Amino acid sequence: xxxxxxxxxxxxxxxxxxxxxxxxxxxxxxxxxxxRVVATWTIGPHLLQPYGIVHGGVHCxxxxxxxxxxxxxxxxxxxxxxxxxxxxxxxxxxxRGEVTSTAxxxxxxxxxxxxxxxxxDDQGRLLARGQVRLQNLASP
Numbered sequence: 001x002x003x004x005x006x007x008x009x010x011x012x013x014x015x016x017x018x019x020x021x022x023x024x025x026x027x028x029x030x031x032x033x034x035x036r037v038v039a040t041w042t043i044g045p046h047l048l049q050p051y052g053i054v055h056g057g058v059h060c061x062x063x064x065x066x067x068x069x070x071x072x073x074x075x076x077x078x079x080x081x082x083x084x085x086x087x088x089x090x091x092x093x094x095x096r097g098e099v100t101s102t103a104x105x106x107x108x109x110x111x112x113x114x115x116x117x118x119x120x121d122d123q124g125r126l127l128a129r130g131q132v133r134l135q136n137l138a139s140p
Contacts, residue, residue, distance in 0.1 A: 008033045009073055025061060030100075034074035037066045037103040043096050053093040054127070059119055060088045063130030066103035067115035071134045074108055079138040081113065088130030098122040111136055 009032040018027065024046070030038040041062065049055040064086050071081040100120050107114040112135060119128040 014069075021061075022065060025058065025065070027062065027065065027101075032069060032073060034070065034076075035105065037070040037073075039066060039101050041099050041101070043094060043099060048095065052095050054095075056088070056090055056128075059090060059128035060086055060130065062099075062101050062119060063088050063103075063117040063128070064132055066101055066117050067130075067132035068134065070103045070105065070115055071108075071113045071132075071136075074105070074113065075136050077139075079136060081134045081136055083132055084112070084135045085133040086130060087132075088128055090128050092121070092125055092127045094121060094127060099127060106131070109136075 011029040011032055014029045014032055026041045026044065026047075027039040028041065030040060039062070043054055047054055047058045064083050068081060068083060075081050098121070101117060102120075103115050103117040105113060106116050112133060114131060114133050117130045117132065118126060121127055
């Protein structure tokens, strides 16, 4: 399979090896491919800032996690990807609930990728929207 084909990742296997930080965020993978990444998460007390709403850094972290995963799937065995810029805007403050985050590519080039991620509540309202620019680092 080439990088231009939509590589699909086994989300059950992905869930088993997410790492401590992603576990702390509570992400559950729904879909992961080179063209789209979807995860759900539940807002809990550990994700709130002192005023009782989701910390902006949580939104930024979820945005970068999904963008990095999708970009890495697309780049495949040609190397690795690293985040170079994360611009996340916050639209709706929420203290609790279920969130669905969806990442899609805007640009995929030889040296860079740009992914758009939207975090929406269980009513489909936009909570946060981020754009991540990633650097493609080719293997030697």
